[in-house]
Amino acid sequence: MNIIQYIYQIYSNSSGIEINSKKVKEGSIFIALKGKNFDGNQFAYEAISNGALLSIVDNKKYVSCKKIIYVKNTLYFLHRLAVYHRYRLSNIPIIAITGSNGKTTTKELTRAVLSKKYKKVHYTKNNFNNYIGVPLTILSMSVDTQISVIEIGASHEKEIEEMCYIINPDYGYITNFGKAHLEGFKNVKGIIRSKLELYDFLKKKNKLVFINGDDPIQLSNSLGMNRYIFSKKKKGSDINIEYLWKKNSLKSSLSIQNKEIVSPLIGSYNLSNIASAITIGRYFNISIKKMKKAIEEYIPNNYRSQILIRKNIKIIIDCYNANPTSMIKALTFFNEIQGTKIVILGDMLELGLFSNNEHEKIISFIEKSNISIAFLIGDIFFKTKKTSCKIRKFINKKNFVECMNRYSIQKTDYILIKGSRKIALESLIYLI
Structure with missing residues (x-):
């Protein structure tokens, strides 16, 4: 039995993973991560004192008792543990969502829609969408989860590829390709390449991608893939959605199969986010009536719209x-x-x-x-x-x-x- 399998056995009966020693729950496992201004190794014993079953460190000098275990790199260990957990729960379908703008709103709308059919929807909470948040999100997925929606953020190329390896998604959606994190990507071409890493992963695994048919970048780069397309104008799309604009309205409205859905979300820029959630819902056979209720009940928070x-x-x-x-x-x-x-x-x-x-x-x-x-x-x-x-x-x-x-x-x-x-x-x- 290797170290991952050994720790995973303990994790399976724990109250979860924690990376903040002050937030450690009784019976959890503390993983000591390092950042620019902190070293979690220093708090390994404090975590044990606060009720952690184990503390995982990558500095031997902090191994002061049997409950503190040394590994070469705690971040790499966190990733491997998440991969192992996902492997054990490979039967649970996961939808991965990335993009320059709107990914959190899209994820929340998709979660709301799916919740009208599934009682146990797992999803990314807060802003846990990076190289630390994604594995923690995977590790928070319980065995009774019916479906999961995971958000992927990225500030440089190959990051989405790495997160896909951890998530192993069955479905994917890219909201758009905008000018975000240009410092890390260098230019817009770098941004596009980065987001398309999700398509690359799904294509290799013969999985399905949801496509905004009004986005030429999505259309051209998904040729030959299993895809499910929504559009306001493209003929032959799986879902046709009409975007409605009401002058001076601070709400977003659209129509599908002659049924109008009015969202509290403001701005025409949110219409494609709503449309994608509806498209995903239709793919999973959720009625328009139930989706309408989910979309219209969703109230934005966290200073988003x-x-x-x-x-x-x-x-x-x-x-x-x-x-x-x-x-x-x-x-x-x-x-x-x-x-x-x-x-x-x-x-x-x-x-x-x-x-x-x-x-x-x-x-x-x-x-x-x-x-x-x-x-x-x-x-x-x-x-x-x-x-x-x-x-x-x-x-x-x-x-x-x-x-x-x-x-x-x-x-x-x-x-x-x-x-x-x-x-x-x-x-x-x-x-x-």
């Missing part, structure tokens, strides 16, 4: 994350709404050499728009050269807050708040 009304101002909160593609899509939608409008935008991070140019493009869009005032927050926006009478730049949130009382927003109809996660613009909501 949320709407808050304060002082008669409708505030659109979409500040969980931002990249050039999602920012332009949000601004385009916002520009189509009639009324007095203000935007509060934060820096878009992880763009590398493209950063300045992409921020300048955002300012150019605002200049030509019917948006009244744009408050731009962050060091990158602050250093841009473009400016206009409707642009106000602030080097940080503190500086913006100090200057807020100079500007009157009381006669404003709408405010859009959007920026990268690290900027945390949601802290400004209650100052309005």
